[in-house]
Amino acid sequence: MASIRDDVSKYIKNKYKASPEYLWKRYPSFAVYRHEDNRKWFALIATIGRDKLGIESTDEVDVLNVKIDDLMLRDILLQQPGFYPGYHMNKGSWMTILLDGTVSLDEICNIIDASFLDTASKKKKDKFRQPKEWIVPANPKCYDIEHAFDNADEIDWKQGAGIIKGDTVFMYVGAPVSAILYKCKVKEVDIPYDYEDKNLKITALMKIKLQKRYKPDKFTFDRLKSDYGIYAVRGPRGIPNSLSAALK
Incomplete structure (x- = not known):
């Protein structure tokens, strides 16, 4: 299946005006997206071997790391294809999503929105939250x-x-x-x-x-x-x- 990495990157840039930051020379594919005010990460896109996620394959795959504070939601998602405990992140609050088409782009965008709010400052949460x-x-x-x-x-x-x-x-x-x-x-x-x-x-x-x-x-x-x-x-x-x- 073809990677949707570029589509995910475009979504983040268009909606949140966030540009990727490449912080490690050793890992040139690792792109961090963060809030400009509190500097917290809300997404990380990377290319890793599938075996890093416990998949029996040495093929590489693009993945997305996001932060989800809702434990019930995390548990539900981790039971679905394409979702894994956070790679190289706190597995108690971060998860990794395959960007190979296993998970639809619409669902991934919704999860990015949740990660953005979970890591945002109070002022930014008020700005982006749904009407009440x-x-x-x-x-x-x-x-x-x-x-x-x-x-x-x-x-x-x-x-x-x-x-x-x-x-x-x-x-x-x-x-x-x-x-x-x-x-x-x-x-x-x-x-x-x-x-x-x-x-x-x-x-x-x-x-x-x-x-x-x-x-x-x-x-x-x-x-x-x-x-x-x-x-x-x-x-x-x-x-x-x-x-x-x-x-x-």
Whole structure:
């Protein structure tokens, strides 16, 4: 089978703008890819003998080393053809993948993405992570959230920790409404703002755009508690898959 080394290299360069580093004269085929900020490796491409992986052959093969922190995922992958414990790496967290076509390019690219995130700084993880869904509380005694979208479909709101551009927020309006009323998309974050009183401190805003309205009797607090195990909404929080499906 033909090597897909060049295809893997192109994927890394195009998506992550990372160039190969050849660190050892003794091993000219070994190409390291790393983050530019924390300098951690997230991939290594090399040409080695198949016997180095316990395969009964002296033929050479291109391989990819990646870091996978999810132990369950590693165990599952290592049971599939083309996956091996990390060659010349910590076998507890690294694995080696054949680049001879045994594993599809699409699957390899997905695993590179996982390795990139597992080795990235927090700032970079936030940038590259998949969009998340949140429930965000709103106190109608402090802000007339029930009428916030009467004249505009975009408003500024207090930015919650961990929320980034592209995330979805479901606005939960507190008592006496006590229900989710709006689904919004986060369009912008880190808008400077300085406000503080005895009950509230705001240092940054996010811009959210209305996508959907819900009737006040649809996703009430009683239903969130009984059907989805949500017993409090005191700050931005993730939501279970079952509630995510119902809200759609």
